[in-house]
Amino acid sequence: MSIWEKSILLVLLRRRLETEQTMDWQTLHKRDRSWFCLQKDANPWTVLEAWLTQWSHDTPRISAGLFVYLLGAVALVSGFLLVTGLLAFLTFERINLLWFMLIAILLPLIWWLLALFFSSAQVPLPLRSLLEHRLPQGAVSSSLRPLLKRTVVALGQQLSLLFAFGMVGAFLLYLLVTDLAFGWSSTLAISSAVIHEMTGVISWPWQQLWPAAVPTRELVEQTHYFRAAPGMVEQPELLGQWWPFLLMSLLFYVCLPRLITALFFRYQLKRIQVRVWESDALISGLWQRLTTELIDNEAQPVRQHQPVKDTATVEPLAQGYSQIISWGVWPEEIAGPLRQQLTADQASVQWLESDSIQAAESTLRQLSILPDNPLLLLCKGWEPPTGELEDYCNELGKLRRQLFLWPVPLAGMSDERQALLIASWQAFMGQLPDQFHLILRTPATEGSDE
Amino acid sequence: MSDYPVFAVVGHPNKGKSSVVAALTQNDQVKISPVSGTTRVSQRFALRLDNRTVFELVDTPGFQRANQCLAWLNEEPVSADQRPVRVNAFLQAFSGQRRFIDEVELLTPIMQGAGIIYVIDGSLPYSPEYETEMEILRWTGSPRLALINPIGGDLYVEQWQQALNQYFSLVRVFDPLHASFDQHLQLLRTFGQLDTQKTALFDDAIEELEHYRQLKLQQAARIIVETLHGLITFQQSSSPFEQLARDQLTAILPDEVSRFNQKLNQMERDGQQQLEALFLYHHLEPEIARLEVHQTELMDLSQWSFWGLDKKQLVLVSAGAGAALGLLADAGLGGASLMTGAVSGGVIGGLSGWFGLDWLKDKLPAWMPFNKETHLLGPVSDPNFSFVVLGRALSHARAMLVRSHADQNKLAINPEQANAMQSLALKEQVRLLKQCRQLQNDGLQGKAAEKLRAWVYGQLVDRGRG
Incomplete structure (x- = not known):
C-alpha cells in the first residue's frame, strides 16, 4: 500500500469510526475480533483496509495510488514539456541562456522556497484553498488535520520532484538527439564579466567535482549575441559547451532541493501516520479491538420473575391483639422488649413461637382450638419473606378471618434500606390470602404516634 | 462436567447475589432488584477469552424452603459420603414441581459440579436459621466460599465471620458496589484457591484481565486528551455575523455565546459517552454541573481571509x-547592488501588504472565490479552562472506575473532585498548563499530547487501584 493510500485510509477509517464512537465497546470488540480472527493477511495496513472495505463495499472508491501515479505522470510530462518548450523555441537559432535559467532554474527554485514557506503554515495553501473549502462538513476530522497537511505537503514535494526529473529528462534527450546552441543576450548593457562572475557563483558547488561544468570567460564572451547582428560565430562548437553548466544547475538547484525535501516530508508523513495509528483514540481503539483477546461476559438469556406491584392494605399497629405468633428465630434483645410491649395491656394474650417446622405445625394445631380472633404474625422485617412463610400464612388463612402481618423493623437501619425491604414485603402480600393486612410502622409513623 | 470452573452464587433471598455476579462479570445488564425473589431462574454468566470460557458464574434464586428441604434430606438416615447422592435424589424427586422450584434451581448447578459462593449480608445480624442453608450446602460436598456482602454497613461482619468459618474453608468480605478492580481480581484469585485443579487457569485469566484493563485505561487517556483538545481549540464560526452590520453584533452575541456553551457541553458529553461505552456502562446519567464560559473568556474576532x-x-x-x-x-545588476534590491523589495512588499490589504479587502467583489470575512468566537482564552476540562474529565472517569456494575444509581460526581486539579503541586500545575497550551498549538500528534496521555493514564491507574 502506498504512503498516500495509508493517509487516505486513516482519514476514512476515522470517519467511519466516528459514527460508532459511543457504541458499546464490548459489542464492537466482539464484532471486530471475530472478523480479525478470520483474516489471513498479516500486514496491519492491509487488515485495516479490509476492515474498512467490509463497511463501504457499496460505495466504489477511486484508488488513491492510481490517482497519485496519474498525477506523477502529469508532473513528469509537464516538466518534460517545459524544457522542451524552452529548448525548441529558438530565437536566431540560439537558446538564450538567461531566459532558460530564469524559467528552468530560478522559477522552480522560487517555487520550492514558497512551497517551504506554505508548508510551515498551519494549513498549507493547496489544502486550504483547493480542498478544505470544498470538502463536505465532517469529511476530515479536525484531529487528522496535521496528517492531511503533511500528506498534501509530501505529495506536493513528490510531484515537484517528478516535474524536475521530467525537466532533466527532456534536457538530456535534446542534448542527445539535437544540436543545442546556447548563447546569451540582454537589452541591458550587461558585460561578459558580470555574467561570468554570476555563472561562477552559481557553479561554485561543483567546481571541484566537474571543472568542465564551470563556464570560462572565453565561453561567456564568445556566446554573447545581439538581435541586430545575428551573424555567424567563429567557433560554433562553443555554443554547445554550455550544457554541462546547465545540466549541473538543473540537478543542483532544481532536483537536489526537491529530492531532499521530498524525502524529508515523506519521512515526516510516515512518522505522523504511525503516531495517528498509535494515538488517535478511535483508530488505535480499533486496532486494540482487533488484536487483543476478547474478554466477554456472555449471559444466558432467561426470563425472570416480574415483581408484582403492591396492592396490599397497609395499617398501623393497633393495640389488643389476643393471639400473636412470632415467625422464625429472634434475637432475644429484640424479642424480649417486643413481647413486653405487645402483652403489656392484657394478661390473656396467646403468644406462640414458630421457629421450626415442628413448632409451626404445633402452633397451627393450637390455633385450631382457639377462638377465631384477629391474629398478629410477627416477622423479622429486616429479612425478606420466604416461601416457607408463604406456606405458613396460607395455613393461617384457613384458620382465621382477620390476620395482621407485621415485619418488625430492625432498630438503627437506614430509612432507604428499610424502604427497600418494605417493598419486598408489600410485593409478598400479593401472594397471601385476602384476610392478611400489612402493618407498617415506619420511623415517620412512629414519630407521629409519639 | 465442564472443563472450566463454574461457581454457583447462592444464599438467602435478597442478599446481593445478583450484585456480586454483576460486579464480577462487569455486566450492568444483570437484573438486580430490591424486591426479594426477582431471580427465579438460574442464569449463567460466562467470562470468555476469545470464545474460550475461563469461568462461569451462576446467579441462582435464594433459598425459599430451606427447612423443608433439609427435613426431606434428613428423612432417611444417610452416611456422610452418601449425602450428595441424597441431594441428587432430592433434585430428581422435585424437579419440575412447584414446591421446591427455587431449591431445585439453586442446587442443580452445584450438583453438576459448580463450586459454591454463599452470599450473606454483613449489615444484618446473624441468625441460626441460616445454618439450615449452610447445612444443605455442606450436604452437596462441593467446595465452598462464603462472601460477606456489607450491603448497608459492616456492623455484623465479625459475628458472621465466626459463624461462617465453621461451615466454609474460605470466607471473604466483598462489597460489590464499591470494590475496586484490584479487589475484583483478588476475589477471582480466591476462586482459584477454591478449585485448586484450576488455579493456573484462573491465574491466566487474571493476567489477561489486568492486561485488558491497562489497554482500556490507555484508551481512556486517549479519549480524554482528544476531548480536551477538541474543547480547548473549539472555535465557532458565526455565520449570521457575516450578514449583519457591526452595530448589530452586540445584540446577537449572547445567543452566540449560549450556542458556543451548548456545543462545548455536547462535545464534553460525547467524550464522556465514549468512556462509558469503553467501560461498558449502558445507562449512566452523570450528575455534573454544566460547563459554562462567558463572553469575556472567549476570543472574539473578525477574520478576513483571501x-x-x-x-x-x-x-x-x-x-x-x-x-x-x-x-x-x-541579479540584473550582477550582484553589484549587494542585495539592496531584495531587502528593499521585501520591506516595500511587506509594508504595502500591511497597509494595502485593508484597503483591498473592501475593494474586492463579494463574488470572488475564497474572499470572505468570518466572525470567530473562541477558543476559550482563559488558560485555566483546560484545567477545568481536564479536572472534570478525570472526575467522570474516576467516578466510573470506582463504580461497580452492580450499582444502578446515577453516576454521582463529587464537585470537589472536579476541582482536584487545584490540589496538585504548583510545579505540576504549571507543567500541565504548558502542555495544554502546546496541545492547543501542536495538535494530537505532538509531544505534549503524548505527555498528557501518559499523565492521564497515570492518574487513572492510581484511581483504579484506590
Whole structure:
C-alpha cells in the first residue's frame, strides 16, 4: 500500500469510526475480533483496509495510488514539456541562456522556497484553498488535520520532484538527439564579466567535482549575441559547451532541493501516520479491538420473575391483639422488649413461637382450638419473606378471618434500606390470602404516634 | 462436567447475589432488584477469552424452603459420603414441581459440579436459621466460599465471620458496589484457591484481565486528551455575523455565546459517552454541573481571509514577492547592488501588504472565490479552562472506575473532585498548563499530547487501584 493510500485510509477509517464512537465497546470488540480472527493477511495496513472495505463495499472508491501515479505522470510530462518548450523555441537559432535559467532554474527554485514557506503554515495553501473549502462538513476530522497537511505537503514535494526529473529528462534527450546552441543576450548593457562572475557563483558547488561544468570567460564572451547582428560565430562548437553548466544547475538547484525535501516530508508523513495509528483514540481503539483477546461476559438469556406491584392494605399497629405468633428465630434483645410491649395491656394474650417446622405445625394445631380472633404474625422485617412463610400464612388463612402481618423493623437501619425491604414485603402480600393486612410502622409513623 | 470452573452464587433471598455476579462479570445488564425473589431462574454468566470460557458464574434464586428441604434430606438416615447422592435424589424427586422450584434451581448447578459462593449480608445480624442453608450446602460436598456482602454497613461482619468459618474453608468480605478492580481480581484469585485443579487457569485469566484493563485505561487517556483538545481549540464560526452590520453584533452575541456553551457541553458529553461505552456502562446519567464560559473568556474576532490566508500570512507573501522581485533586480545588476534590491523589495512588499490589504479587502467583489470575512468566537482564552476540562474529565472517569456494575444509581460526581486539579503541586500545575497550551498549538500528534496521555493514564491507574 502506498504512503498516500495509508493517509487516505486513516482519514476514512476515522470517519467511519466516528459514527460508532459511543457504541458499546464490548459489542464492537466482539464484532471486530471475530472478523480479525478470520483474516489471513498479516500486514496491519492491509487488515485495516479490509476492515474498512467490509463497511463501504457499496460505495466504489477511486484508488488513491492510481490517482497519485496519474498525477506523477502529469508532473513528469509537464516538466518534460517545459524544457522542451524552452529548448525548441529558438530565437536566431540560439537558446538564450538567461531566459532558460530564469524559467528552468530560478522559477522552480522560487517555487520550492514558497512551497517551504506554505508548508510551515498551519494549513498549507493547496489544502486550504483547493480542498478544505470544498470538502463536505465532517469529511476530515479536525484531529487528522496535521496528517492531511503533511500528506498534501509530501505529495506536493513528490510531484515537484517528478516535474524536475521530467525537466532533466527532456534536457538530456535534446542534448542527445539535437544540436543545442546556447548563447546569451540582454537589452541591458550587461558585460561578459558580470555574467561570468554570476555563472561562477552559481557553479561554485561543483567546481571541484566537474571543472568542465564551470563556464570560462572565453565561453561567456564568445556566446554573447545581439538581435541586430545575428551573424555567424567563429567557433560554433562553443555554443554547445554550455550544457554541462546547465545540466549541473538543473540537478543542483532544481532536483537536489526537491529530492531532499521530498524525502524529508515523506519521512515526516510516515512518522505522523504511525503516531495517528498509535494515538488517535478511535483508530488505535480499533486496532486494540482487533488484536487483543476478547474478554466477554456472555449471559444466558432467561426470563425472570416480574415483581408484582403492591396492592396490599397497609395499617398501623393497633393495640389488643389476643393471639400473636412470632415467625422464625429472634434475637432475644429484640424479642424480649417486643413481647413486653405487645402483652403489656392484657394478661390473656396467646403468644406462640414458630421457629421450626415442628413448632409451626404445633402452633397451627393450637390455633385450631382457639377462638377465631384477629391474629398478629410477627416477622423479622429486616429479612425478606420466604416461601416457607408463604406456606405458613396460607395455613393461617384457613384458620382465621382477620390476620395482621407485621415485619418488625430492625432498630438503627437506614430509612432507604428499610424502604427497600418494605417493598419486598408489600410485593409478598400479593401472594397471601385476602384476610392478611400489612402493618407498617415506619420511623415517620412512629414519630407521629409519639 | 465442564472443563472450566463454574461457581454457583447462592444464599438467602435478597442478599446481593445478583450484585456480586454483576460486579464480577462487569455486566450492568444483570437484573438486580430490591424486591426479594426477582431471580427465579438460574442464569449463567460466562467470562470468555476469545470464545474460550475461563469461568462461569451462576446467579441462582435464594433459598425459599430451606427447612423443608433439609427435613426431606434428613428423612432417611444417610452416611456422610452418601449425602450428595441424597441431594441428587432430592433434585430428581422435585424437579419440575412447584414446591421446591427455587431449591431445585439453586442446587442443580452445584450438583453438576459448580463450586459454591454463599452470599450473606454483613449489615444484618446473624441468625441460626441460616445454618439450615449452610447445612444443605455442606450436604452437596462441593467446595465452598462464603462472601460477606456489607450491603448497608459492616456492623455484623465479625459475628458472621465466626459463624461462617465453621461451615466454609474460605470466607471473604466483598462489597460489590464499591470494590475496586484490584479487589475484583483478588476475589477471582480466591476462586482459584477454591478449585485448586484450576488455579493456573484462573491465574491466566487474571493476567489477561489486568492486561485488558491497562489497554482500556490507555484508551481512556486517549479519549480524554482528544476531548480536551477538541474543547480547548473549539472555535465557532458565526455565520449570521457575516450578514449583519457591526452595530448589530452586540445584540446577537449572547445567543452566540449560549450556542458556543451548548456545543462545548455536547462535545464534553460525547467524550464522556465514549468512556462509558469503553467501560461498558449502558445507562449512566452523570450528575455534573454544566460547563459554562462567558463572553469575556472567549476570543472574539473578525477574520478576513483571501485564498484561505489570513492577513498575517498575506503580508508575508507580499513581502516575499517583493523580495523576489528585488532579487531579480540584484541579479540584473550582477550582484553589484549587494542585495539592496531584495531587502528593499521585501520591506516595500511587506509594508504595502500591511497597509494595502485593508484597503483591498473592501475593494474586492463579494463574488470572488475564497474572499470572505468570518466572525470567530473562541477558543476559550482563559488558560485555566483546560484545567477545568481536564479536572472534570478525570472526575467522570474516576467516578466510573470506582463504580461497580452492580450499582444502578446515577453516576454521582463529587464537585470537589472536579476541582482536584487545584490540589496538585504548583510545579505540576504549571507543567500541565504548558502542555495544554502546546496541545492547543501542536495538535494530537505532538509531544505534549503524548505527555498528557501518559499523565492521564497515570492518574487513572492510581484511581483504579484506590
